[in-house]
Amino acid sequence: MKAVVIDGEPQVVEVPMTELEEGMLRVRVRMAAVTGLDLDVIQGRLRFPGVPGNAFVGEVEDVRDDRLRHWVGKRVLARGSYGCGSCESCQNGQEHLCPDRVSPGRYGASGGHAETAVLPAHAVISVPAAVSDEQAVLAPILASVYQGVLRAKLPEWTNILVIGDGGAGLLASIALAEAGYTVTVRGKHGDRFDLLRRHNINFNLVHDDVEIDGLRPGRFGPALMSYPYVVEASGHSSGWNAAVGLVAPGGAILLMSSCSDAIPRPVARVQEKNFRVLGLREGPLEAALRIMEQELLDPSEVVTAVVDFQNALDAYRRARTADDWLVLLRMRD
Numbered sequence: 001m002k003a004v005v006i007d008g009e010p011q012v013v014e015v016p017m018t019e020l021e022e023g024m025l026r027v028r029v030r031m032a033a034v035t036g037l038d039l040d041v042i043q044g045r046l047r048f049p050g051v052p053g054n055a056f057v058g059e060v061e062d063v064r065d066d067r068l069r070h071w072v073g074k075r076v077l078a079r080g081s082y083g084c085g086s087c088e089s090c091q092n093g094q095e096h097l098c099p100d101r102v103s104p105g106r107y108g109a110s111g112g113h114a115e116t117a118v119l120p121a122h123a124v125i126s127v128p129a130a131v132s133d134e135q136a137v138l139a140p141i142l143a144s145v146y147q148g149v150l151r152a153k154l155p156e157w158t159n160i161l162v163i164g165d166g167g168a169g170l171l172a173s174i175a176l177a178e179a180g181y182t183v184t185v186r187g188k189h190g191d192r193f194d195l196l197r198r199h200n201i202n203f204n205l206v207h208d209d210v211e212i213d214g215l216r217p218g219r220f221g222p223a224l225m226s227y228p229y230v231v232e233a234s235g236h237s238s239g240w241n242a243a244v245g246l247v248a249p250g251g252a253i254l255l256m257s258s259c260s261d262a263i264p265r266p267v268a269r270v271q272e273k274n275f276r277v278l279g280l281r282e283g284p285l286e287a288a289l290r291i292m293e294q295e296l297l298d299p300s301e302v303v304t305a306v307v308d309f310q311n312a313l314d315a316y317r318r319a320r321t322a323d324d325w326l327v328l329l330r331m332r333d
């Protein structure tokens with residue numbers, strides 16, 4: 001089968017099929033997203049020598065054991081990470097505490113930038129018929145936003161600043177605005193304005209030179225403007241710096257991106273301003289899919305390119321530019 005392999009530079013190459021062990025499903029990938037996490041892996045900021053691709057949808061084409069036969073033919077979404085299934089935490093329904101957690105395309109298992117992927121049955125969920133591949137593949141990003149709402153216990157109607165107007169930032173801002181929050185996006189690209197206006201989202205357009213130092217709205221109070229909740233979705237350490245500057249004392253930063261391009265510097269200000277930092281990755285995928293099924297939200301409106309898998313390297317290049325908001329890979333039939 002064909003797969004992207006990172007060996008220095010990423011390449012589309014022929015690799016042997018992964019063997020199908022007991023309890024595993026072979027998924028023929030239909031569509032995969034190119035997420036910020038994938039770009040971190042592809043560009044070597046996060047080291048992973050295998051097949052990238054953390055968010056993907058496919059059809060189960062084969063299983064090893066008969067008790068899993070009912071999965072064959074089902075359209076499924078891969079979970080962003082999953083536990084071993086047998087340790088005490090996993091047995092007690094606390095898979096997120098499993099010490100042997102696996103994250104496809106990040107650590108422990110090959111991802112979905114390939115023609116097929118092999119996953120245990122508890123690492124996938126069924127995609128409802130009414131939800132398209134384009135929508136389903138974005139469920140993990142939405143789910144991480146909903147996880148942030150739950151974990152930060154966001155009060156109704158509160159003000160939220162989303163830093164970053166790439167795909168993740170746009171999806172986060174739309175999800176939050178549609179959930180009733182007052183959202184402002186801080187970004188660098190004016191071509192997002194119409195989309196944000198459709199969702200009643202404020203837009204704070206900044207230039208590169210402002211981002212370098214971040215705004216300084218006063219040490220202990222909002223001299224310019226500060227926000228009780230700030231979502232960092234820019235993927236860059238400059239976004240983290242801006243978040244630290246703009247979060248109100250006692251507030252919370254919800255970290256959607258890894259900011260792995262540099263060590264986040266102003267750690268002392270976490271204590272100084274007494275704010276919380278919540279790292280977001282996984283979330284309630286079922287809820288995200290249900291919201292799409294009920295047509296409450298269509299995340300595919302932020303997709304600006306669907307690229308054939310053969311041209312995966314072109315897709316990665318496009319995902320890094322400001323011209324495209326969110327890029328998907330389509331596997332040809």
Ligand SMILES: [Zn+2]
Nearest residue numbers: 084087090098
């Ligand atoms: Zn476990």
